[in-house]
Amino acid sequence: MFKKAGNTIRLTTPKCHGEFKRNGQIDEQSGPSLRKIADLRKLLASSEQAIEEFKPDLILAHNYEAGLIAKSLKRRTSIPIIYIPHGLLEKELPTYYSNPIKKRIFPIVGKILDRRIFRNVDYVVTLTEPLREYIGRKYKFNHISAISPPFEPMGCPESIKIPRDLDAIFYSGNPYGYQNFESLIDVIRAVRKRNSNSKLIIAANPPKHKWQKILTNLKKAIRCEIHYPKTLAETMALASRAGLAVVPRVDPFGFPMKIHLYVNCRLPMVAYDCGWPGLVDGETALLASPGNARELAERILELPRDEKLGIALSSNAYEKFAKNYCATHISHKFHEIFNKL
Secondary structure (H helix, E strand, C coil): CCCCCCCCCEEECCCCEEECCCCCECCCCCCCCHHHHHHHHHHHHHHHHHHHHHCCCCEEEEHHHHHHCHHHHHHHCCCCEEEECCCCHHHHHHHHCCCHHHHHHHHHHHHHHHHHHHHCCCEEEECCHHHHHHHHHHCCCCCEEECCCCECCCCCCHHHHCCCEEEEEEEECCCCHHHCHHHHHHHHHHHHHHCCCCEEEEECCCCCHHHHHHHHHHHHHCCEEEECCCEHHHHHHHHCCEEEEEECCCCCCCCCCHHHHHHHCCCCEEEECCCCCCCCECCCEEEECCCCHHHHHHHHHHHHHCHHHHHHHHHHHHHHHHHHCEHHHHHHHHHHHHHHC
16 A cells, blocks of 8 residues: 555564565464564564664554554654554453453553553554544543555456355454454354355464364354465465355454455445445445344344345445555555644
8 A cells, every 4th residue: 555655665573674565374373472572582673683784764663563562662752653553452351251350450450551662652543433533532642643554456356157056154363352243143153044055165374372272162053164274375265265254353453354355345235323434235245233233133133135236236245345445545645744744
């Protein structure tokens, strides 16, 4: 997006820094870990080296890992830092744990970390308007804008032309709490009571020990397929077999990036109405009241009965995202912020 606008981009990770290159691999598994915390020191060292070598005009701190090293960077440079969070740690951290004590502790830990980040960055760009409003109100942070993530149209893959199984429901993600995964299972059970042919296709990252048991038990409990694709192309091939995609997440602060995957696969979506950019009920998706699993199941059941509806939803979604959220359009909004700093 920025390279097309004439900017030079240098990517910094815990392991290296240099030119940004897309490799097509599935992203590293989400969620906090001791290894990720240890990697913060590597990320800081790599960032310092990149700053010294490339002398950038701006630093884009992507998500909480980069945000957490902002204080250390501020001690070494006066370069403005723009923080781009996927959500808030106070909301996200508790969802990774089932222990009641941890669920009470980690919102507090998350708030402390969020405050630390906001004190040490110059500007914040959120992915959704509700998150922008919440940060401004709760954390008294005023240098903030909401900009939707850029959509990269991928044309029409050959796999999309194969016949779809209209009774197949596709879900891409892991069984984390923030994905509202437990609710998804209730939804699928409700759907199967009305349509015994329905089945769930899951594309997850390679399983860790903590969710291996969840997925194993799930396969026994309901009719589903579980796959572990290694590349985006493999995930799209799986998605193209289904008749629709379900987005069970209930979080107005974050934006499920899988939505872009489903739009590119011309896969009609059923989701909760969380105010996510681009999703309009009856136009680009079928939406249900947030958290109402029964209503979400009812919306899912509409699509196998009306193939034309699914085609209209997926076509409208692709056209709307390609027009309103293309990289050129989004980059203009970022450059307005760059000029302020």
